[in-house]
Amino acid sequence: MFYWLHPGYLNVSRSQQNRTPMTLSPHATDVVLMVPVIDVNWLVYAPFDPGRDFRVDPPNVPQSIGDTREVLRILREFTGGKCILTPHSGTYCRTGYYEGEMLDVYCEAVQGGGELAVHLHEEIKGKGTRYTERDHVGAVFEDCRRRLLAAGIKPVAYRGGHYAYTPFMNELLPSADIHIDLSCSPGLNQPTREAIWVQSPCTGYYLPDNPRLAADGQNISSVFEIPIGCDGEGSAYRNILHIEQSEIDNLQRILAVLVGRAKRDGRRQIVHCLFHTGSVGRLEWVERFRRFLGHVPENGGTFVTATEAKAAYDAEVKDIAA
Numbered sequence: 001m002f003y004w005l006h007p008g009y010l011n012v013s014r015s016q017q018n019r020t021p022m023t024l025s026p027h028a029t030d031v032v033l034m035v036p037v038i039d040v041n042w043l044v045y046a047p048f049d050p051g052r053d054f055r056v057d058p059p060n061v062p063q064s065i066g067d068t069r070e071v072l073r074i075l076r077e078f079t080g081g082k083c084i085l086t087p088h089s090g091t092y093c094r095t096g097y098y099e100g101e102m103l104d105v106y107c108e109a110v111q112g113g114g115e116l117a118v119h120l121h122e123e124i125k126g127k128g129t130r131y132t133e134r135d136h137v138g139a140v141f142e143d144c145r146r147r148l149l150a151a152g153i154k155p156v157a158y159r160g161g162h163y164a165y166t167p168f169m170n171e172l173l174p175s176a177d178i179h180i181d182l183s184c185s186p187g188l189n190q191p192t193r194e195a196i197w198v199q200s201p202c203t204g205y206y207l208p209d210n211p212r213l214a215a216d217g218q219n220i221s222s223v224f225e226i227p228i229g230c231d232g233e234g235s236a237y238r239n240i241l242h243i244e245q246s247e248i249d250n251l252q253r254i255l256a257v258l259v260g261r262a263k264r265d266g267r268r269q270i271v272h273c274l275f276h277t278g279s280v281g282r283l284e285w286v287e288r289f290r291r292f293l294g295h296v297p298e299n300g301g302t303f304v305t306a307t308e309a310k311a312a313y314d315a316e317v318k319d320i321a322a
């Protein structure tokens with residue numbers, strides 16, 4: 001899929017886009033730029049899962065504070081602290097992760113090289129979501145953003161729960177000076193969750209006005225999308241870099257696909273991987289996370305922040321246009 005040649009794909013002219021993209025050296029060691037996304041959450045949250053009776057237990061925030069600090073220690077060891085934390089704010093926990101000592105933990109993350117995103121979870125268990133309610137989404141988003149700002153943290157990105165993203169977010173985010181989104185799982189089609197990514201490329205790109213439709217002929221927004229890393233074969237757990245829901249061999253396989261794609265297409269792949277603070281109590285998941293983080297830099301990947309990922313893309317587009 002030669003999407004980067006697509007006229008609507010970049011904010012440059014057709015002739016610029018048809019130039020040969022930057023060619024990566026076959027020995028390049030950083031052909032995959034990977035943003036570690038850390039979802040600040042708790043374990044039993046299953047608003048869409050009839051198998052778990054749509055169970056949504058209340059979070060234990062003090063536990064999450066310790067868990068988040070533990071994940072930050074791991075990140076310091078493996079990524080130099082680079083990450084983006086996406087604290088849950090939603091129907092069943094509106095401000096628990098946006099107040100008190102948790103904000104101190106985020107300040108520690110930022111001091112260590114990390115970043116913050118606003119992360120909404122507007123689900124109604126067993127029913128659906130509120131993502132299409134623009135006034136509601138605008139209000140809860142703004143409340144989260146202000147709470148982070150009041151703690152001295154400027155959120156740099158947004159991420160929707162269960163990969164939700166409605167087209168009006170393309171206006172809402174820039175109006176709050178946020179120009180990065182992390183909601184995308186390429187190929188996913190969950191209309192009842194407002195998670196429709198059937199036209200999405202598998203590497204970082206600027207969202208068209210309607211991200212659910214092909215970019216052809218559309219205006220391109222100022223929101224840079226960093227999708228979850230995937231093998232391009234689907235949007236099931238086995239296809240994506242969701243650490244807990246995979247196995248180490250499969251995660252390594254997906255990274256190899258990303259590296260192969262980068263070299264084939266002559267373009268860096270810009271993606272994120274996903275881990276949750278609620279998983280800290282599960283030793284096999286933490287161990288898998290550590291092994292994956294150790295594997296990436298040895299095998300063609302480089303950990304970056306979301307801001308660095310966007311800057312790298314923008315610089316590459318400038319190169320192509322030059």
Ligand SMILES: [Zn+2]
Pocket residue numbers: 039041088119121161162
């Ligand atoms: Zn979440």
